[in-house]
Amino acid sequence: MDDNGEELVKRAARGDPEAYRDMVTLYGPRLFSYLAARLRSREAAEDAYAEVWLRVWKALPSYESRGRFQPWLFTIAHRLSLDMLSSESGRKSVSLDEPVEDGGVTLAERVGSGEPGPEREVLGRQEWARASAVLEGLPEEQRQTFLLREFGGLSFSEIARAMDCPLNTALARMRYAVLKMRSAVEEHHA
Amino acid sequence: MHSPEHEDLALLFESGELDEAGRADFERTMAGCAECRAFLESVRACHRLSTSARLTPRPELDEAVLESGSPRPRLLDPWTVAGVASSLVLAGALIAFLGRPAPRPADLAWSSGLEERVAAAGEELEAISESLGAETESGDIDDDLDALESAAEIFGEQG
Numbered sequence: 478m479d480d481n482g483e484e485l486v487k488r489a490a491r492g493d494p495e496a497y498r499d500m501v502t503l504y505g506p507r508l509f510s511y512l513a514a515r516l517r518s519r520e521a522a523e524d525a526y527a528e529v530w531l532r533v534w535k536a537l538p539s540y541e542s543r544g545r546f547q548p549w550l551f552t553i554a555h556r557l558s559l560d561m562l563s564s565e566s567g568r569k570s571v572s573l574d575e576p577v578e579d580g581g582v583t584l585a586e587r588v589g590s591g592e593p594g595p596e597r598e599v600l601g602r603q604e605w606a607r608a609s610a611v612l613e614g615l616p617e618e619q620r621q622t623f624l625l626r627e628f629g630g631l632s633f634s635e636i637a638r639a640m641d642c643p644l645n646t647a648l649a650r651m652r653y654a655v656l657k658m659r660s661a662v663e664e665h666h667a
Numbered sequence: 668m669h670s671p672e673h674e675d676l677a678l679l680f681e682s683g684e685l686d687e688a689g690r691a692d693f694e695r696t697m698a699g700c701a702e703c704r705a706f707l708e709s710v711r712a713c714h715r716l717s718t719s720a721r722l723t724p725r726p727e728l729d730e731a732v733l734e735s736g737s738p739r740p741r742l743l744d745p746w747t748v749a750g751v752a753s754s755l756v757l758a759g760a761l762i763a764f765l766g767r768p769a770p771r772p773a774d775l776a777w778s779s780g781l782e783e784r785v786a787a788a789g790e791e792l793e794a795i796s797e798s799l800g801a802e803t804e805s806g807d808i809d810d811d812l813d814a815l816e817s818a819a820e821i822f823g824e825q826g
Binding site for chain 2: 494497498501502505506507509510513523526527530531533534535608609623626627628632633634645648649651652655656658659
């Protein structure tokens with residue numbers, strides 16, 4: 478996917494609108510999933526999603542391919558989400574565990590129910606609802622590391638660079654996150 | 668003996684960040700370490716779970732993103748435009764320089780009316796010869812006059 482992605486990015490940087498569309502199609506679901514989980518708010522995720530692509534578009538002409546577009550994309554998303562979270566105090570966010578619809582249905586439950594929301598999301602399953610509850614309870618750095626790895630597809634070296642921490646720290650955070658989610662995962666596979 | 672280092676290695680193994688020798692080492696370790704294998708399976712299960720939970724943005728959102736930020740085709744990049752413009756300016760200046768009317772050389776201005784002056788000088792020479800009664804052969808005078816007229820024609824053409 479990365480090779481195809483790099484080729485798409487090069488074509489988009491040359492001004493090929495079709496390549497830009499394909500790029501959004503290729504990376505969009507991962508990016509949106511990451512932002513939704515990271516920001517815990519559908520509305521904020523949509524704002525951030527549009528903003529990330531706008532930043533990508535602005536930077537594309539000067540983008541120099543160093544092998545992987547995806548870490549670059551998710552580093553932009555990571556930094557934007559940090560900015561949004563730090564300035565979000567006055568803004569209503571919706572936790573995966575908070576009711577977001579009439580009848581007290583939580584976002585996690587809706588995602589897990591398979592029921593299409595108004596945004597016609599491709600929904601996860603019940604196990605994700607359980608796992609997301611565990612994810613919600615993780616310390617912020619572990620949660621960020623997990624999301625960058627699982628949704629962003631970043632390597633641990635790339636995560637360390639994005640989060641400005643040593644490689645061993647990134648590995649330790651992921652290790653703790655995996656161990657804490659293990660019960661939910663094992664329940665899923667039981 | 669299982670340790671956190673083995674779990675770190677399992678993470679690096681799964682993310683493809685171990686070199687060939689590192690992968691071989693870890694595979695040997697894993698063969699004798701049930702906890703390592705269990706941890707690796709947990710990592711993989713987390714990945715499967717995350718993949719199944721992936722969300723898709725609304726199509727309208729993607730369309731809005733493409734509408735607002737899609738790159739417009741660039742016919743020429745700015746450096747090409749600048750290069751072509753510079754070349755056109757230089758070519759225009761060169762054409763203007765080469766196509767200008769040739770100035771009349773100032774040092775040939777005196778040749779204007781030369782033929783008349785040569786003819787007058789010939790007449791004057793003949794008159795002097797007659798008045799002096801010199802035995803000047805008229806053929807010599809004619810030769811001199813011819814030479815002067817040829818010179819006048821040459822200068823006249825150049826002027």
